[in-house]
Amino acid sequence: MASPSLAARRPEILLAVLLSLCLVGLSLQVRRPGGRTAGQAWLLAAVSPFVEGVTALRAGAADVGTWASSRRRLLGANRSLSAEIERLEGELLKLRDAERDKMRLLELFGAQPSPPAGTVPARLIAIESSGPFRTGLLDRGSEGGVRVDGVVVAPGGLVGRVIAVGPRTARLQLLSDKTAAAGVLLPRGARAGVAKGDGKGGIAVEYVPTIEPVEKNDLVVSSGTDGVYPNGLPVGRVSAMTRKSTLFWDIQLEPATDPRRESMVFVLPPVRRADVQGGPAAGERR
Amino acid sequence: MKTLRVAIGLALAVLATLAFGALRFPAPPDLFLLVVASMARGGAVVPALLAGLPAGLIEDALQGPQGLLGLHAFSKILTGYLLATIGARTIVEKPLAVGGLLAGAVLAEAATLTFLLWVLRGDLLAPAPWLLLGRAATTGLLGGALHAASRVPWRQRRDARRRMRLN
Numbered sequence: 027m028a029s030p031s032l033a034a035r036r037p038e039i040l041l042a043v044l045l046s047l048c049l050v051g052l053s054l055q056v057r058r059p060g061g062r063t064a065g066q067a068w069l070l071a072a073v074s075p076f077v078e079g080v081t082a083l084r085a086g087a088a089d090v091g092t093w094a095s096s097r098r099r100l101l102g103a104n105r106s107l108s109a110e111i112e113r114l115e116g117e118l119l120k121l122r123d124a125e126r127d128k129m130r131l132l133e134l135f136g137a138q139p140s141p142p143a144g145t146v147p148a149r150l151i152a153i154e155s156s157g158p159f160r161t162g163l164l165d166r167g168s169e170g171g172v173r174v175d176g177v178v179v180a181p182g183g184l185v186g187r188v189i190a191v192g193p194r195t196a197r198l199q200l201l202s203d204k205t206a207a208a209g210v211l212l213p214r215g216a217r218a219g220v221a222k223g224d225g226k227g228g229i230a231v232e233y234v235p236t237i238e239p240v241e242k243n244d245l246v247v248s249s250g251t252d253g254v255y256p257n258g259l260p261v262g263r264v265s266a267m268t269r270k271s272t273l274f275w276d277i278q279l280e281p282a283t284d285p286r287r288e289s290m291v292f293v294l295p296p297v298r299r300a301d302v303q304g305g306p307a308a309g310e311r312r
Numbered sequence: 313m314k315t316l317r318v319a320i321g322l323a324l325a326v327l328a329t330l331a332f333g334a335l336r337f338p339a340p341p342d343l344f345l346l347v348v349a350s351m352a353r354g355g356a357v358v359p360a361l362l363a364g365l366p367a368g369l370i371e372d373a374l375q376g377p378q379g380l381l382g383l384h385a386f387s388k389i390l391t392g393y394l395l396a397t398i399g400a401r402t403i404v405e406k407p408l409a410v411g412g413l414l415a416g417a418v419l420a421e422a423a424t425l426t427f428l429l430w431v432l433r434g435d436l437l438a439p440a441p442w443l444l445l446g447r448a449a450t451t452g453l454l455g456g457a458l459h460a461a462s463r464v465p466w467r468q469r470r471d472a473r474r475r476m477r478l479n
Contacts, residue, residue, distance in 0.1 A: 037357035041393050044361055048368075048386035055380050056432040152333030155340075156375035156384075157425055157439035163333065204437045226440040286336045 122216045125257065142256075144295035146171045148178075148196070150185075150288055158204035158225030162186065162285055164196040164293065172196045175254065175296035183260030183282025184208070184248060185291055196293075200285055201261065202227050209252035210261050214239045218249050221261055221279065229262050231277040240267050240275055245282075256297055314351065318363045321347035322370055329374060339446025341454045342418050344371045344384070348392040349414055349455060355400025360392035387424040391417050407463075411456025415448040422447075 148170070152163040166172050168191045176188040178198050186206065190197040199206050204225030211218055212234060219234040231246060244264040250257025262279030269275065325343035332340035344367040352360035368385030375384075395417055398404070404413055422444050429437045 037361065037393070037396075040358060040361050041389065044365055044389045045386060048382040048389065051382040052380065052386070052428070052432055055382070152330055153336055154329070154333045154375045155338075155443065156371070157422060157444075158437040159375065161375065163330070225437065226443070 126216065129258070141292065142294055144171060146176075146293045148172065148291055148293055150285060150291050151195075153200075153285055160200040160203040160206075160223065160225065160227070160285075161189070162198045162200055164188070164198060164291070165194070166293070167192045167194045167196050169193050172293050173296055177255055177259075177294040177297065178291050179259060179294060180283040180285075180288040180291050182284075182288075183262070184255060185283055185285055185288065187254055188293060201229055202281060202285075207252070208255050208261065209249040210246045211249040211257075212238065212240060212246055213244050214241070218251065219246075219277070221246065227281070229279040229281055231264075231279060232274065234275045234277060235273060236269055236275055238275070240264060240277060242266070246279055250297070254297060256294065314359055318347060318351060318366070321350065322367055325367070326370060326374060339443055339450055341450040342421070342447060343454075344368070344388065345391065345414065345417060345421065345451060346455050346458065348388055349395050349417065352392050352396035352399055355396050357393060357396040357400070360396040361389055364388035364390075364392035383425065383428060386428060387421045390424055391421045394420065405463075407456040407460035410459040411452035414455035415452030418448040418451045419444065 146166055148164040148166040150162050151165050154161045154163070162178075162185075164172065164178070172188055172191055174188055174191050176196075178185040178187060184201060186198045186200040186203070188196050189199045200223070201208065201221070202223040202225070204223050206223040208221045209218060210221045210231060212231075215238060217234055217238045219231045221229050221231050224230050234240065242264050246261045246264065248255040248257055248259045248261055260282040262281045264277055265280040266278040267275050322344070325347055328343050329340065348360055348364045348367050351363040365385055365388070368383075368388035369381060371384040371388070372381045395413070398413065404410055422439055426436065426438050429435075
């Protein structure tokens with residue numbers, strides 16, 4: 027009597043199997059903040075009560091002498107880290123000054139920086155939008171010298187980055203994609219922030235303190251600290267800003283380029299990680 | 313035969329999606345959903361599920377986020393099941409009703425995707441409402457029009473014209 031009911035349930039069983047396969051596949055691919063996949067995160071969440079119990083037991087049995095030596099070690103590490111932070115802040119200030127001087131000299135002499143070796147011109151042949159995702163298709167691929175993480179720019183400024191490369195085509199993630207992010211610099215005081223796509227064609231800048239002066243029409247450029255985009259490329263102009271909370275501005279940017287109107291773009295070679303001056307990795311929020 | 317229909321439908325959907333992208337169409341219809349919906353006609357659950365899997369995977373490869381295969385496959389399988397279940401319980405024949413059902417399916421699929429992304433990634437990535445409504449409207453219109461065209465007795469009309477010519 028069991029087999030007819032099982033046969034009648036065949037579509038539901040197939041549905042459950044297919045959906046489970048998709049979920050398992052997705053959980054193995056999705057990376058959560060911190061570099062773990064969602065599957066790993068769920069597994070960790072399931073075993074965390076056990077791990078927490080063991081850790082608490084171990085912490086309870088810890089020796090006072092160990093605590094004292096740990097404290098000594100931590101104080102030493104704290105001191106050396108503070109010194110390192112001071113040194114890095116000094117270097118950062120020097121680099122910002124050097125960047126400002128470079129821009130001033132370029133302005134004075136009317137010089138234009140030449141594109142880096144390996145820059146490839148390409149046609150932006152299609153723009154795809156699916157929900158919050160914004161991607162484009164280039165008519166050049168690996169045979170034309172395009173590489174994954176290549177930076178796509180238009181005459182107006184930054185367009186996005188290459189995320190997949192075929193022999194003759196390449197897919198790029200636009201800056202307005204909701205999962206895209208880039209480190210940026212604001213012109214007044216060279217304050218760093220994070221630009222994120224809003225999935226609707228615009229860009230928002232986050233983590234800029236409200237004590238920082240921001241004006242409409244300010245040109246925001248890439249900071250080069252994210253390890254994906256080089257510095258100095260126009261990202262957009264400030265179109266609106268509101269006080270999101272007491273700490274940070276909520277800044278909206280008018281993108282420097284409208285990919286829908288660009289047919290010709292340039293693909294710069296990927297930024298080498300060793301060239302990065304420091305700061306959090308960006309480019310993809312996942 | 314059904315496999316061939318799905319393969320041809322998906323190939324056409326890929327080409328047309330790329331064409332809409334090349335034309336910078338702001339709210340292109342969900343052509344992959346139309347393929348799944350065509351298999352779900354008359355309440356055929358299993359063909360709808362089996363069409364939903366490749367349709368979703370191809371859509372993931374074409375439009376989905378980087379390196380995330382299975383997102384649209386999940387939503388397409390679920391939407392295919394819903395459409396087939398509705399088709400098995402009610403008779404949806406009028407093109408307007410078919411269009412409305414497809415527009416609703418687009419909204420349901422968007423809700424599924426948003427929920428799935430929230431579960432997997434922990435952040436709410438909702439699509440822009442006006443773009444979503446535009447996509448639902450274009451999908452409904454195109455689906456309704458295709459359904460209306462499929463109901464026209466083309467062969468009988470051609471035979472009638474031939475008979476008139478002979479007489």
